[in-house]
Amino acid sequence: MKINCISCNENDLDKIVIGINKKLLGKDVESFYCMECLAGYLDTTVDELLEKIEEFKEEGCTLFL
Structure with missing residues (x-):
């Protein structure tokens, strides 16, 4: 499933x-x-x-694994 930006419609986030x-x-x-x-x-x-994002990764945030 492709997700686009709601503002500029950039493709495939x-x-x-x-x-x-x-x-x-x-x-x-x-x-x-x-x-x-x-x-x-x-x-x-x-x-x-x-x-x-790098800080969150270092903290182990599962959104960035």
């Missing part, structure tokens, strides 16, 4: 992008943003999101 959406927006979200649109929505940068 990967599991890491879906994971960061769930981690930051709530595990029950059903619509997802690509990294660029998520960064804009949260008023941050893609680099900062990537840093957070």
Whole structure:
């Protein structure tokens, strides 16, 4: 199943992008943003999101395994 960004319609979001959406927006979200649109929505940068993903991985978060 391909999941597209709800803002820009970028095709086929990967599991890491879906994971960061769930981690930051709530595990029950059903619509997802690509990294660029998520960064804009949260008023941050893609680099900062990537840093957070690495932190969550190091903490053992199962969304990023």
